[in-house]
Amino acid sequence: DAGITQSPRHKVTETGTPVTLRCHQTENHRYMYWYRQDPGHGLRLIHYSYGVKDTDKGEVSDGYSVSRSKTEDFLLTLESATSSQTSVYFCAIKGGEGQETQYFGPGTRLLVL
Amino acid sequence: AQSVTQPDIHITVSEGASLELRCNYSYGATPYLFWYVQSPGQGLQLLLKYFSGDTLVQGIKGFEAEFKRSQSSFNLRKPSVHWSDAAEYFCAVVSGGTASKLTFGTGTRLQVTL
Numbered sequence: 001d002a003g004i005t006q007s008p009r010h011k012v013t014e015t016g017t018p019v020t021l022r023c024h025q026t027e028n029h030r031y032m033y034w035y036r037q038d039p040g041h042g043l044r045l046i047h048y049s050y051g052v053k054d055t056d057k058g059e060v061s062d063g064y065s066v067s068r069s070k071t072e073d074f075l076l077t078l079e080s081a082t083s084s085q086t087s088v089y090f091c092a093i094k095g096g097e098g099q100e101t102q103y104f105g106p107g108t109r110l111l112v113l
Numbered sequence: 114a115q116s117v118t119q120p121d122i123h124i125t126v127s128e129g130a131s132l133e134l135r136c137n138y139s140y141g142a143t144p145y146l147f148w149y150v151q152s153p154g155q156g157l158q159l160l161l162k163y164f165s166g167d168t169l170v171q172g173i174k175g176f177e178a179e180f181k182r183s184q185s186s187f188n189l190r191k192p193s194v195h196w197s198d199a200a201e202y203f204c205a206v207v208s209g210g211t212a213s214k215l216t217f218g219t220g221t222r223l224q225v226t227l
Contacts, residue, residue: 031213042117042203042217043157050212058214090156092215100145100164100213104157 003027004105006091012111019078021108023091025071031094032074033058033102034066036087043090049074081112115140115208119218126194127226134189134221136204145207146187147215148178152200160202163187174198199225 003026013019023032031050035043035058045058047066055066063085065077078085091105116139126132138144145164149157161172168180178189187204204218 040219042219045214094213100207106156
């Protein structure tokens with residue numbers, strides 16, 4: 001258990017509405033990541049953070065923004081949700097300096113109607 | 114750019130039979146390789162990892178994987194499958210740099226028949 005929680009765990013929203021997903025960690029890890037999981041694609045990196053206010057884009061960042069104002073929280077925002085953003089979203093942390101292993105949260109299932 | 118290929122989308126084995134899940138990677142330098150397992154509706158759990166050293170690595174739940182540089186492979190094995198092993202399995206590789214971004218394969222779904 002890497003001390004990662006995600007909220008909400010499930011969400012249904014309508015096209016065009018903003019959505020924010022939250023990832024919270026309790027172990028003060030520097031690196032945090034957001035992935036989306038879709039059938040036939042595995043997991044793909046959306047954005048990641050390497051410290052407070054330090055973020056960068058991943059492979060599929062279009063339509064998403066992130067913020068990290070505190071070490072423990074990493075927020076993923078869909079400014080105007082589209083049906084193509086229906087997915088399962090996973091947050092991950094990298095376990096400590098010098099470690100390369102990522103540990104994942106339980107996921108958020110998002111349905112955009 | 115690095116990539117990971119899992120050629121088998123779906124595999125069915127009988128309980129008690131041996132299992133091998135294939136993973137091929139494309140990466141210029143020495144890769145950091147991982148296998149994760151995902152049970153239905155759950156998050157990803159780390160099974161095992163390879164960074165360097167002994168090319169045969171042991172993981173949790175009786176799984177092992179062998180790194181073969183000449184074949185660019187990191188196949189996952191288990192000598193005797195249990196019904197509880199039914200899940201989706203993902204192979205992943207870390208790209209270079211300090212960010213340690215993971216590139217995943219598309220996954221292999223394992224079904225276990227009794």
